[in-house]
Amino acid sequence: MPFAAENTLMIIGLVSIGALAWLFCAFTAASLARSNGMSYNLWMFIGLLTGPIGLAVVYIHLRVSGERYRRTRYGEGHQYDMPEIVKCPKCGESVPRSFDNCQFCNAPLHGGRRR
Secondary structure, three states: OHHHHHHHHHHHHHHHHHHHHHHHHHHHHHHHHHHOOOOHHHHHHHHHHHOHHHHHHHHHHHHHHOHHHHHHHOOHHHOOOOOOEEEOOOOOOEEEOOOOEOOOOOOEOOOOOOO
């Protein structure tokens, strides 16, 4: 009789781990979609139905048609339109290159000259 109880606990544990992995795939698919401006609820539903396969599908779909990927890869008019980031020479924080002074310590970023 103890053997049957151990098998039951093992099966319950494996099913629980599988269910958590399935939910992880659904939430990850939904958050990837939301970060690219797509419907969170739709991709959550697709992720719940398909699990790991849905996660792979959303990743491939967003790599091909995702807004963030398209903007960082090609930009508007095929120019990179995300701000280039530089490190402040004084405090070391990341600041967009278009700033003249650091937004954190107000130190000049370009040494008095701009490119």
